[in-house]
Amino acid sequence: MSNPFRTARGLASTFPLVEDRWMNERPRVAGVLAAWLLATVPAPLVWFEWTHRWEEDQPLSAALWWPVLASPAMAALLAAGRPRRRGVPGPALTVGVSTLVTAALLAGSLAFFRWVVPLTGEARWGRALLGGLALAVVGALLGYAAGGRLPRTDRPASRRGLLIGGLAVLLGAVLAQTTVRLGAEGSTVGQPPTEYGGVGPYGTSAGRFTVPAAGAYAIFSVGFASTDPECRVDGVGGAAEPVSVPPGDYGGDAASYAWVATVRVPAAGVWTLDCRSPDPEASYVVGDVPEIRGAVGSLIHWPVGLIWLVGALPGLLIVGETVRRRAGAKAPATVGGDGRER
Numbered sequence: 001m002s003n004p005f006r007t008a009r010g011l012a013s014t015f016p017l018v019e020d021r022w023m024n025e026r027p028r029v030a031g032v033l034a035a036w037l038l039a040t041v042p043a044p045l046v047w048f049e050w051t052h053r054w055e056e057d058q059p060l061s062a063a064l065w066w067p068v069l070a071s072p073a074m075a076a077l078l079a080a081g082r083p084r085r086r087g088v089p090g091p092a093l094t095v096g097v098s099t100l101v102t103a104a105l106l107a108g109s110l111a112f113f114r115w116v117v118p119l120t121g122e123a124r125w126g127r128a129l130l131g132g133l134a135l136a137v138v139g140a141l142l143g144y145a146a147g148g149r150l151p152r153t154d155r156p157a158s159r160r161g162l163l164i165g166g167l168a169v170l171l172g173a174v175l176a177q178t179t180v181r182l183g184a185e186g187s188t189v190g191q192p193p194t195e196y197g198g199v200g201p202y203g204t205s206a207g208r209f210t211v212p213a214a215g216a217y218a219i220f221s222v223g224f225a226s227t228d229p230e231c232r233v234d235g236v237g238g239a240a241e242p243v244s245v246p247p248g249d250y251g252g253d254a255a256s257y258a259w260v261a262t263v264r265v266p267a268a269g270v271w272t273l274d275c276r277s278p279d280p281e282a283s284y285v286v287g288d289v290p291e292i293r294g295a296v297g298s299l300i301h302w303p304v305g306l307i308w309l310v311g312a313l314p315g316l317l318i319v320g321e322t323v324r325r326r327a328g329a330k331a332p333a334t335v336g337g338d339g340r341e342r
Contacts (some may be wrong), residue, residue, distance in 0.1 A: 029039060030072055030321055032077055033105075034168050034314035040067040040109040045182040054249050054256070058186045059121040062111060064128045067109035071132040072139025075102040077257040079140040080147030091144055098140040106132045117183035118294040161322030167195040167204075168315030176311025177245055177304060183296040184247035191249050193287030199273050200225070200283025202255065208272050216264045218289045219275070220250065220257035223261065225282035227260045233276040236265060245300045245307065250290065 044063040052058070075316075078098035110128060113119060138176050197209025202222045211217060219240055231240040240261040248258035263286070265271055275284045292300070299307070 016313040021183055028049050030165065030314060030317040031168075032124065032170070034282050034318065036070065036074055036105050036109075037314060038175070039070045039245060040105075040114060040169075042179040042182075045179055045186065046175070048186075049182055055252070057120045060119040060123045061121055063113050063119055064123055067106050068128055068135065069133040071102050071106050072135040072142075073137070074105060074158040075099055075139035076143030076146070078102065079143030082144075082147070085296070094144050095137065095140040097145065099136045102136040102140070103133055106136070112129065116295045116299075117179075117187055119183075119186045120189075142149055161325075162319060165318030165320075165322060167246055167297065167317050169312040170315075172311035172313070172315050173308035174311070176307050179311075180245045180296060180299045180302075180307055181247055183294075184245070184262065184292050184300050185249045187293045187296055188247065188250070188290050189293060190291050193218065193257060193285075196286045197273070198222075198283060198285030199275055201281055202283030207274060210270045211265055211286070212268055214265055214267045216262055216289055217264060217286050218259050219261040219273070220285050220286060220287055221246070221260045222255050222257060222283040227258050228279040229260060229277040229282070229284060231263065231264050231273065231284065233265065234272040234274070236263060236271070243300055244302055247290070247292070257285070257287075262289065 044066045045058070048058040048062065075098045078101055079094050082094045082097070106129065110125060113123075114125065195210050196217070197207075198220075199207040200222065219229075221229070223229050227246040228242070232238075233240065240263040242261045243259055246258045246260045248256065250257040250259065263273075273284065273286060275282070
């Protein structure tokens with residue numbers, strides 16, 4: 001008859017091993033999450049910007065293909081990384097968990113293009129979700145089959161994790177601002193802005209503009225003019241409120257505009273605009289405030305540093321977990337009550 005106290009100690013000694021294996025997987029999970037966000041959020045917007053003319057509007061259906069097609073790859077990676085279990089429940093559990101996690105990520109990406117950056121056009125949301133889930137199941141099955149043939153080694157964290165995390169921090173910060181800008185441009189509805197006058201060589205009203213009513217009006221930079229000017233309107237206290245992430249690509253063949261600031265005038269009539277920028281030949285015009293749908297219409301007014309921080313979070317998670325693992329690997333071993341080293 002076995003000693004129950006010895007059996008209890010043996011079971012308890014397995015818990016640190018399980019915990020270590022789980023904690024060692026967390027940086028990999030952070031890396032996979034960062035790759036998913038990169039492939040499904042900024043990639044559709046940046047790819048369309050590079051491959052189409054600037055005056056073309058990105059359709060919503062084209063952006064949804066990215067998270068749908070990324071679902072089987074994500075499910076395969078998750079299934080291949082899970083430990084093998086014996087018996088029938090093993091494959092079913094692995095495929096089920098991998099599919100559920102992928103479904104949650106897919107739903108998050110679809111929600112991003114539904115409420116945060118609602119691009120132009122219509123989309124069949126139910127078909128996109130079901131199609132992504134079906135592909136995720138196939139990917140999980142393939143990942144489970146391929147993962148059983150891969151060698152498994154528990155290697156300590158290396159400096160490569162710090163390098164990858166640092167690159168993810170920089171790339172995420174830059175792409176976060178780009179995503180907000182491109183998302184705002186693609187979510188704008190309406191025609192090119194109505195011009196009420198402006199300042200600079202492009203403006204023909206010698207710095208004066210005439211508005212039909214009191215309220216908020218947008219200040220647009222023309223062409224390659226600086227998007228960070230200091231603009232003021234005579235008779236209105238304080239400087240115009242700058243737009244933190246100026247959306248552009250407004251206008252037509254004659255000129256392109258970028259929304260750089262907002263000014264509020266107390267009454268209709270003629271007002272004088274004065275904008276200072278590094279380029280003395282820069283032109284700025286006053287027009288109607290663009291109508292931007294979704295939450296991105298508010299994100300363009302967030303502080304740029306906060307947007308950078310949000311984009312850098314996946315990379316910071318990778319760096320933090322790598323540092324924790326390296327510190328744990330260097331920690332001195334302790335000796336338990338049974339005389340074994342832990």
